[in-house]
Amino acid sequence: MAISGRFFFLTLAALIPVVAFPGLLTWVVAVSLLLLVLVIDLVLAASPRKVSLRRSLPSGVRLGEPATAVLRLANNSATVLRAQVKDGWQPSAGAVNALAQVRIRAGERAALNVELLPSRRGDLATHHVTIRSFGPLGMAARQHTIAAPGVLRVLPPFHSKRHLPSKLRKLRELDGKAAVQIRGAGTEFDSLRDYVRGDDVRSIDWRATARRRDVVVRTWRPERDRRVVIVLDTSRTSATRIDDETALDTGIEASLLLAVLAERGGDRVSLVAYDRRVRAKVSSTGKGNMLNAMVQGLAPLEPELIELNAQGIAGQVRDVTAHRALVVLVTSLDAGVAEEGLIPLVTTLSQKHVVVVASVRDPALERASLERSSSTLVYRAAAAEHALNRREAITTYLKQAGVEVVDAAPAELPPKLADLYIKLKAAGRL
Amino acid sequence: MGTADHAFVAEDTTAAQRLARWWHKYRFWIIGGAVFVVLSILAFVMTNSGNRSLDSLAINNPAPAGAQAAASVLKDQGVALEATTSLLATTDALAQNAYGSSTVLFYDPRNILTPAQVSELAAAIEQNGAKLVAIAPGPVAVKNLSPELSSAGSTAGIPRVDAQCEHVDAAAAGTISGGGPDPALNAGPAKGPILLYKGAQTCFTPNAKSGPASGGLLASNSAGDITALGFSGVVNNHNLGQVGNAALTFRLLGSKPNLLWYTSSLNDVPPAQTAPSLADLTPAWMFPAAAWLMLVAVVGVLWRGRRNGPLVAEPLPVIVKASETMAGRARLYQDARAVDIATRTLAHASLTRLAHALRLGHSADPSAVVDAVAAATSRTNAEVHAILLGEPPQTEKDMLRIAADLAALEEEVARR
Numbered sequence: 094m095a096i097s098g099r100f101f102f103l104t105l106a107a108l109i110p111v112v113a114f115p116g117l118l119t120w121v122v123a124v125s126l127l128l129l130v131l132v133i134d135l136v137l138a139a140s141p142r143k144v145s146l147r148r149s150l151p152s153g154v155r156l157g158e159p160a161t162a163v164l165r166l167a168n169n170s171a172t173v174l175r176a177q178v179k180d181g182w183q184p185s186a187g188a189v190n191a192l193a194q195v196r197i198r199a200g201e202r203a204a205l206n207v208e209l210l211p212s213r214r215g216d217l218a219t220h221h222v223t224i225r226s227f228g229p230l231g232m233a234a235r236q237h238t239i240a241a242p243g244v245l246r247v248l249p250p251f252h253s254k255r256h257l258p259s260k261l262r263k264l265r266e267l268d269g270k271a272a273v274q275i276r277g278a279g280t281e282f283d284s285l286r287d288y289v290r291g292d293d294v295r296s297i298d299w300r301a302t303a304r305r306r307d308v309v310v311r312t313w314r315p316e317r318d319r320r321v322v323i324v325l326d327t328s329r330t331s332a333t334r335i336d337d338e339t340a341l342d343t344g345i346e347a348s349l350l351l352a353v354l355a356e357r358g359g360d361r362v363s364l365v366a367y368d369r370r371v372r373a374k375v376s377s378t379g380k381g382n383m384l385n386a387m388v389q390g391l392a393p394l395e396p397e398l399i400e401l402n403a404q405g406i407a408g409q410v411r412d413v414t415a416h417r418a419l420v421v422l423v424t425s426l427d428a429g430v431a432e433e434g435l436i437p438l439v440t441t442l443s444q445k446h447v448v449v450v451a452s453v454r455d456p457a458l459e460r461a462s463l464e465r466s467s468s469t470l471v472y473r474a475a476a477a478e479h480a481l482n483r484r485e486a487i488t489t490y491l492k493q494a495g496v497e498v499v500d501a502a503p504a505e506l507p508p509k510l511a512d513l514y515i516k517l518k519a520a521g522r523l
Numbered sequence: 524m525g526t527a528d529h530a531f532v533a534e535d536t537t538a539a540q541r542l543a544r545w546w547h548k549y550r551f552w553i554i555g556g557a558v559f560v561v562l563s564i565l566a567f568v569m570t571n572s573g574n575r576s577l578d579s580l581a582i583n584n585p586a587p588a589g590a591q592a593a594a595s596v597l598k599d600q601g602v603a604l605e606a607t608t609s610l611l612a613t614t615d616a617l618a619q620n621a622y623g624s625s626t627v628l629f630y631d632p633r634n635i636l637t638p639a640q641v642s643e644l645a646a647a648i649e650q651n652g653a654k655l656v657a658i659a660p661g662p663v664a665v666k667n668l669s670p671e672l673s674s675a676g677s678t679a680g681i682p683r684v685d686a687q688c689e690h691v692d693a694a695a696a697g698t699i700s701g702g703g704p705d706p707a708l709n710a711g712p713a714k715g716p717i718l719l720y721k722g723a724q725t726c727f728t729p730n731a732k733s734g735p736a737s738g739g740l741l742a743s744n745s746a747g748d749i750t751a752l753g754f755s756g757v758v759n760n761h762n763l764g765q766v767g768n769a770a771l772t773f774r775l776l777g778s779k780p781n782l783l784w785y786t787s788s789l790n791d792v793p794p795a796q797t798a799p800s801l802a803d804l805t806p807a808w809m810f811p812a813a814a815w816l817m818l819v820a821v822v823g824v825l826w827r828g829r830r831n832g833p834l835v836a837e838p839l840p841v842i843v844k845a846s847e848t849m850a851g852r853a854r855l856y857q858d859a860r861a862v863d864i865a866t867r868t869l870a871h872a873s874l875t876r877l878a879h880a881l882r883l884g885h886s887a888d889p890s891a892v893v894d895a896v897a898a899a900t901s902r903t904n905a906e907v908h909a910i911l912l913g914e915p916p917q918t919e920k921d922m923l924r925i926a927a928d929l930a931a932l933e934e935e936v937a938r939r
Contacts, residue, residue, distance in 0.1 A: 095829040096822065104822045111815045112808045120811075142533040167530075179831035183838075192831060222531070223832025238832045241531035333845035340845070395840050427848075457846040462872070465926040468919040469857060474926065475865035476853035478872035485875070489885065 094135065095225055100232040103127065134228030139199075141224035141237035143170040148243045153389060156214050156250040162188075162243070164205040164222065168197040177225040177234075178205060185213040186245060211247040214342070216393045219243045248388040249342070253350040253507035260350075260511045264358050267519050283312045317359035319523040320418035321514075322410050322446075323348045325394075328368040330425035332396035333455075336503045340453045344423040345391050347451055347507040349384070351421060354511050356383050358518060363413045366394055369402045371409065403434030407441055419447045419523050421510070426452040426500060428483035436490065443495050447522055450491060451499040451510050454484075580630050580658065580755060582606050582784050587761035593772050594784065600773070603781045609790035610640055614647040616783050623652035626779045630658040630755070631787040640791065641667040648748060656775050657751045658758065659718050669749040675719040675738020678702075680754075681729050683766060684740060688726035692774040693741055696767035701729055701740070702754045718753035741771075750775060862922045863915035870911055873929045877911075880936050900935045907932070 107123045147165040154160035162182075168174040174197045182188040187210035197203045211217055222241045227234040285301050288308035301309040325348055331341035352362045356377055364387060366373040373390040377383040401424070410420055420442055424435060435450070442448045461477035464470045488498045497517070501509045517523055536544075546553075576584045582594035582604065598604050607613045617625055627648060636644070641664045648655045655668065662674035680702030686693040702717040719729070719738030723745035730737045740757075743750040752758075752775070757768045776782055802810075856865050878887045881895045893911055897904040910928045 096826050098826055101819070101822050101826045104819050108812060108815050108819065112812050115808060115811050120815075123815075144533070146531040147529070148531070177831065181832055181835050183835050185837055220835065221832060225831065236829070236831075237533055239531055239533050332841050332843050334842045335845045339840075339842055396842075398841055455845045455849075458849060461846070461849065463930070465923070465930055468923055469853075471869070471919075471922055471926045472856040472861075472865055473850070473853040475856060475868045476849045478868050479852065480849050482868070482872055482875075 095234045095236050096131070097227065097231055097234065099230075100127075100130070103130065103232065130230060131233045134230045134233040135235060136228070137172070137230075138226045138228040138233070138235050139168065139170040139172040139174040139176075141174075141176065141226040141235055141239075144168060144174065144176075144224055144239070146222055146239060146241050148241060150243050150245050153246045153248050153392070154209075154211060155248045155388075156211060160209045160211070160245065162207045162209055162219075162245065164207060165202060166195060166197060166205065166224075167202045168199060171199050173198050173229075175227045175229075175231070177227075179223040179225075180205075180207050180219055181221045181223065181238075182207070182209065182219040183217055185211060186217040186219070187212050209245065211245065214247050214249055214392060215395065217245045217247055219245075246389065246392050248392045249345045249349065251346065251349050251388065253346045256350060256508045256511060257353060260354050260508070260515065261357055263515050264354065264518075267515070285309050285311055316518075316521060316523060319360045320414045320416060321351070321355045321360050321362045321421065321523075322413050322418050323351060323362065323364045323421045323423065324406055324409065325364065325366040325373075325391075326368065326401055326422070326424035327366050327372050327394055327397055328401035329396065329398050330401070330427055330430055332398065333425070335453050335455045335457075338503050339396060340425060341394060341396050343453045343503045343506055344451070345394070347510045348391070348421075348423055349387060350507040351510050351514055352377075352387055353384055354514060358514075360419075360523070364390070365409050365413065366391065367402075367406060367409055368397045369399055369405065372397070376413070401430070401434055403438040406438055410442065410446070417446055419449065419514070419517065421449045421451060423451045426450070426484050426487050426498075428480075428487065431487045436487070436494075439491060439496050440494050447497075447517065448495075449497040449499065449510070449513060449517075451506060453503055453506055454500045456502045578786065579632065580758060581786065585760065587759065589760050590758050590784075592760040592763045593758050593769075593776070596769075597773065597777050597782060600777055601780070602777050604784060605782070606784045606786070608786060608788040610636065610644060610785075610787075611790075613644070613783055613785045617647050617651045617653055620651070620653075620781045624779055625651060625653040625781040625783060626776055627653055627655045627783045627785055628658065628776060629655055629660070629785050629787075631660065631664065632755070633787065634661050634664070635787045635789070635791050636664065637793075638663055638667045645669065645749065653748070654779060655749050657749070658755050659716070659753055660751055662718075665720060665751050668751070669722070669744040671744040672720055672722040672742055672749065672751055675721045677716045677718050677753075678729050680717045684727040684729050686726050687728055688724055688739070690724045690726050690741065690743060692771060693724075693726035695774055696771035698766045699727060699740070699757055699768050699771055700754070700762050700765050701727070702756055718751075720751045720753055722751070860919070862917065862919060866916055866922050866925050869926055869929055873933055874911055876933060877936055880933075896932065896936060899939050900932070902932075902935075 104127060107127065111119055111123055145167045147167075149163045149165070151160045151162070162180070164178070164180055166174075166178065174195065176195050176197075177192060178195055179192045180188060182191060189208040189210065191207060193205050193207075195203050195205065220240065220242050221238050223236065223238045225234045225236045285298060286309065288297060288310050292310050296310045296312070298309050298311045301311075325341075325344050327341060331339065331344065333340050335343070348364060352364060355362045361377050362383065363376040364374070365371060372394055375383070375387045375390045406422070410418070422435075422439070425431070426435075439448055439450060458477045458481055461470075462474045462481065465474050484500070488500060491498050497513055499506065499509050499513055576589070577586065578584060579588040580590040582590055583606075585591045594604055605616055607616060613627065617627065627644075629644065641660075645655070645668045647653075657665065657668060660668060665672050665674055682701055683698050684701035685698050686696060688694065717740070719740065720742035721736070721738050722742030724747075725739040725742045727740035728737060729740070740753040741750065756762045758772050763769050763772060855861075874889055874892055875885075877896055878884065878892045881892065881899060883892055883895060889912055890908075893904065893908050896902075896911070897907045900907070910925065910932055913925070916922045916925055
């Protein structure tokens, strides 16, 4: 049960007779009239228990874009339902009009559009709908909460999409769509064709020329159908916030850009999100929209506060492919964590695969190392230099082990990782 | 749009089940609240039961300062005891009793009665042939009770005092407590002044050498119907059993069949003298209006306080600022004043960057870097060596200087 503001003001108005006609009788009459109003309104209100609800939710919405959740109410009682309906979305779902007024005649239905503007990636939930059904006087209401769970999946925003056209252009230049005969632009034999003036003499195929009595050149194209395995670290180090974004979110952006690029480049992409167990696994070997499957799989990922099981990653890569592949580890290069787990893992992996380690670098470290105007700031600069130094040492060690390292600020990590992929593809190292 | 085509309805429960669930949810608060209310009521009832008083010399006060002992003994001996709290009630009771059959105990510790009222009391005594025993009356009051009596100041009190006079009751009592500290007894509640009087008969003079002229604890007029007793402790529960206190008390108060135990109260204050209370100054409609507004406030609380359904929790992920380890290390350096380590770290980082900038490779010898830097800038070899590979500083001031020099050196090389 609940009372309305109207009832409050009615009670306030009753002050006039109480003051004008002092005495016990006035009090008794005033209080019993108010109680009568309450009882009448409660009895005449439609029962909120006799409302049935249906939800229809969008299957997914990208972070930062609005969505509409439709709530359909059916009034199964014999009286008119005048109600306040509150949809219990969690605050980060950003329900603009969670509290709505409805008037539904007996046996009829109505639809409520709840506008949502999610402010967080992941699965956002609503658990219940509360209906406050007022009587005809609008003084008192019967209230009931109906359990009506619903989930809205908010997908990663994929801001790095804007880099995609330029990277694809670069890829297409490699892909023989632009005329290239230099071996550096690909390692896979494409075709033989007649020599035209201007072609590189080094690409002349003399054996074929001898057979044809005409000068013939070979053309090359980048290799296709190679494996790209992206391993996304969701362990405790991915919970660090760098430039208003967690390391995990940056990793997701970089993974998405790389996956889309590699798929357009004709390679087969697999993605594994892993800490001590597999959190998400998506492969382009299956039919369907790879990007959609990936964003759906990556959306509910949260940093887990556990240590990364580095030994397990090798097994995961073996599970995905038995062949040589480009293994991209999106993880952190923090001292300590890297020395214990990452370095032994990467040295093992690099014996069979091409390994790339992608890590988010904190721009605050570089900024801090340059500020030296007070003793406190100098100590800070020294600590920053110490951290950068340790990071540099790990990077150098990894490079010596034949591993490619991409260490960049959050905004630059996705394009730099894409550039590295194009470079490796061009060099035929996949 | 993906549609979850499933209808949600309210749980199909009966009112009894809902009530059971409600009871299960709130029973702790309901039972706890009920126990609290019951205990409060019980405590209130118990403190007010038994009709006990806390006033000194009240006949229903069993505390040391009360006079329940004297009153109950007198009652047992057949004295009709009546307690009054106002002058009007006392004079009325006097008039109802037969002539010459009453004793009045008059106790006015706060001096509430005006001299006129005291005179009125004395007149009523005389008119009814009654006997008055005034306990510790003030100097003005005693004068108004009987012109033969007068105040003789006060005394600090002595342990015991002898009668030393002809007064029959006093002589029978012999010795009474004098209000002073007595090592043999534990000190009784001798609150208030111990007053001395002079009269036609003056007894219990604490200052025996100067005689009755210096005043005594007990004085009465020549007719013997007005008696003033200067020490209230003679009558109270604590001291009644000591020496001759009981004898004096019962002889004074129990000589007539009726005893009026008159203790003054605010009822004796004439109405015109009381200041108007707040209730007299506020208009008549104020109280009902305020009470109704309180009801309105309760309604307002119920209106605004009802929530639209249960609270919804937001699962918050753990997010840690990445530079926190760096900040923590910096604070550790500062707390330890690790000037040398900080400077060495900065110099090492600069050396690495300079080697890179001058294309000397990662494994270049520090002295080679110093040579290259000196060649690239206008500084001398020794100067560059002092900055990059010099002695570790001892103070923060030196550290600041070296840090600035290192930054300047890197800038010069980069500008080259």
